[in-house]
Amino acid sequence: MTSTREINKLVFAIGQRYSTFDPFTWADKLNVQIYWKEVADKPLAETLYYGDTPIIMISNTIRYSTQKYFVLAHELCHVIEQDGLSAYYSSNVRFKNKSENSADEFAMSLVTNLYIEENGHLPETYNDLRYNYGLPFLGN
Numbered sequence: 675m676t677s678t679r680e681i682n683k684l685v686f687a688i689g690q691r692y693s694t695f696d697p698f699t700w701a702d703k704l705n706v707q708i709y710w711k712e713v714a715d716k717p718l719a720e721t722l723y724y725g726d727t728p729i730i731m732i733s734n735t736i737r738y739s740t741q742k743y744f745v746l747a748h749e750l751c752h753v754i755e756q757d758g759l760s761a762y763y764s765s766n767v768r769f770k771n772k773s774e775n776s777a778d779e780f781a782m783s784l785v786t787n788l789y790i791e792e793n794g795h796l797p798e799t800y801n802d803l804r805y806n807y808g809l810p811f812l813g814n
Contacts, residue, residue: 681779708732
Protein backbone atom coordinates (compact mmCIF):
# COMPACT_ATOMS: atom_id res chain seq x y z
CA MET A 675 0.00 0.00 0.00
CA THR A 676 1.29 3.41 -0.76
CA SER A 677 -1.19 6.11 0.05
CA THR A 678 -3.77 6.87 2.68
CA ARG A 679 -6.33 7.35 -0.10
CA GLU A 680 -5.69 3.81 -1.41
CA ILE A 681 -5.94 2.40 2.10
CA ASN A 682 -9.26 4.17 2.72
CA LYS A 683 -10.63 2.96 -0.64
CA LEU A 684 -9.61 -0.61 0.16
CA VAL A 685 -11.14 -0.53 3.65
CA PHE A 686 -14.36 0.99 2.32
CA ALA A 687 -14.62 -1.59 -0.49
CA ILE A 688 -14.18 -4.50 1.91
CA GLY A 689 -16.63 -2.92 4.36
CA GLN A 690 -19.20 -2.66 1.58
CA ARG A 691 -18.58 -6.26 0.50
CA TYR A 692 -19.12 -7.58 4.05
CA SER A 693 -21.72 -4.98 5.09
CA THR A 694 -19.72 -4.14 8.20
CA PHE A 695 -16.44 -2.69 9.40
CA ASP A 696 -16.15 -5.11 12.32
CA PRO A 697 -12.70 -6.71 12.03
CA PHE A 698 -13.91 -9.90 13.72
CA THR A 699 -16.56 -10.35 11.03
CA TRP A 700 -13.94 -9.67 8.37
CA ALA A 701 -11.67 -12.35 9.83
CA ASP A 702 -14.57 -14.80 9.77
CA LYS A 703 -15.48 -13.95 6.16
CA LEU A 704 -11.83 -14.23 5.10
CA ASN A 705 -11.51 -17.61 6.86
CA VAL A 706 -8.75 -16.29 9.09
CA GLN A 707 -8.44 -18.29 12.28
CA ILE A 708 -7.97 -16.30 15.47
CA TYR A 709 -6.25 -17.90 18.44
CA TRP A 710 -6.06 -16.25 21.84
CA LYS A 711 -2.77 -17.20 23.44
CA GLU A 712 -0.58 -16.45 26.42
CA VAL A 713 2.23 -14.63 24.64
CA ALA A 714 4.95 -12.14 25.50
CA ASP A 715 4.03 -8.51 26.13
CA LYS A 716 5.08 -7.44 22.63
CA PRO A 717 3.87 -7.91 20.02
CA LEU A 718 0.24 -8.22 21.07
CA ALA A 719 -0.54 -10.23 17.95
CA GLU A 720 1.19 -11.98 15.11
CA THR A 721 0.10 -13.34 11.76
CA LEU A 722 1.43 -16.77 10.90
CA TYR A 723 0.74 -19.11 8.02
CA TYR A 724 -0.03 -22.80 8.11
CA GLY A 725 0.61 -23.57 4.47
CA ASP A 726 -1.44 -20.89 2.71
CA THR A 727 -3.85 -20.45 5.61
CA PRO A 728 -3.39 -17.27 7.68
CA ILE A 729 -3.64 -17.60 11.45
CA ILE A 730 -3.69 -14.62 13.80
CA MET A 731 -2.50 -15.19 17.33
CA ILE A 732 -3.60 -12.49 19.76
CA SER A 733 -2.52 -12.03 23.35
CA ASN A 734 -5.05 -13.06 25.98
CA THR A 735 -4.15 -9.86 27.82
CA ILE A 736 -6.37 -7.89 25.40
CA ARG A 737 -9.13 -10.47 24.89
CA TYR A 738 -11.68 -8.45 26.89
CA SER A 739 -10.20 -5.05 26.05
CA THR A 740 -11.24 -2.63 23.35
CA GLN A 741 -7.66 -2.81 22.11
CA LYS A 742 -8.48 -6.12 20.41
CA TYR A 743 -10.26 -4.22 17.59
CA PHE A 744 -7.28 -2.13 16.55
CA VAL A 745 -4.83 -5.02 16.97
CA LEU A 746 -6.93 -7.40 14.86
CA ALA A 747 -7.51 -4.72 12.20
CA HIS A 748 -3.73 -4.19 12.03
CA GLU A 749 -3.09 -7.91 11.57
CA LEU A 750 -5.83 -8.20 8.94
CA CYS A 751 -3.92 -5.67 6.86
CA HIS A 752 -0.96 -8.04 6.86
CA VAL A 753 -3.24 -10.84 5.65
CA ILE A 754 -5.03 -8.76 3.00
CA GLU A 755 -2.20 -6.66 1.60
CA GLN A 756 1.01 -8.41 2.47
CA ASP A 757 0.20 -12.05 1.89
CA GLY A 758 3.27 -14.01 0.87
CA LEU A 759 5.78 -11.34 1.89
CA SER A 760 6.64 -12.74 5.32
CA ALA A 761 10.18 -13.91 4.43
CA TYR A 762 11.10 -10.55 2.91
CA TYR A 763 9.32 -8.76 5.74
CA SER A 764 11.32 -10.48 8.45
CA SER A 765 14.67 -9.93 6.73
CA ASN A 766 14.29 -6.28 5.76
CA VAL A 767 13.96 -3.69 8.54
CA ARG A 768 13.02 -0.83 6.20
CA PHE A 769 10.22 -2.83 4.61
CA LYS A 770 9.08 -3.96 8.06
CA ASN A 771 8.73 -0.37 9.29
CA LYS A 772 6.83 0.67 6.16
CA SER A 773 4.63 -2.40 6.42
CA GLU A 774 3.84 -1.75 10.09
CA ASN A 775 3.01 1.90 9.43
CA SER A 776 0.75 0.89 6.57
CA ALA A 777 -1.00 -1.69 8.77
CA ASP A 778 -1.55 0.97 11.45
CA GLU A 779 -3.12 3.30 8.85
CA PHE A 780 -5.32 0.46 7.65
CA ALA A 781 -6.41 -0.31 11.23
CA MET A 782 -7.12 3.38 11.90
CA SER A 783 -9.30 3.58 8.79
CA LEU A 784 -11.13 0.38 9.67
CA VAL A 785 -11.97 1.35 13.25
CA THR A 786 -12.94 4.88 12.18
CA ASN A 787 -15.47 3.37 9.79
CA LEU A 788 -16.60 0.97 12.54
CA TYR A 789 -17.18 3.97 14.80
CA ILE A 790 -19.31 5.62 12.09
CA GLU A 791 -21.21 2.34 11.58
CA GLU A 792 -21.97 2.04 15.29
CA ASN A 793 -22.59 5.72 16.11
CA GLY A 794 -23.86 7.28 12.88
CA HIS A 795 -21.23 10.03 12.81
CA LEU A 796 -17.50 10.65 12.74
CA PRO A 797 -15.67 10.54 16.06
CA GLU A 798 -15.17 13.98 17.55
CA THR A 799 -11.68 13.24 18.86
CA TYR A 800 -8.90 10.71 18.59
CA ASN A 801 -9.76 9.69 22.15
CA ASP A 802 -13.20 8.53 20.98
CA LEU A 803 -11.42 5.93 18.85
CA ARG A 804 -8.83 5.23 21.50
CA TYR A 805 -11.41 4.41 24.17
CA ASN A 806 -13.77 2.48 21.87
CA TYR A 807 -11.26 0.49 19.82
CA GLY A 808 -7.93 0.61 21.61
CA LEU A 809 -5.90 2.91 19.41
CA PRO A 810 -2.42 3.58 20.76
CA PHE A 811 -1.79 6.43 23.17
CA LEU A 812 -0.04 9.26 21.32
CA GLY A 813 0.75 11.49 24.29
CA ASN A 814 4.06 12.20 25.96
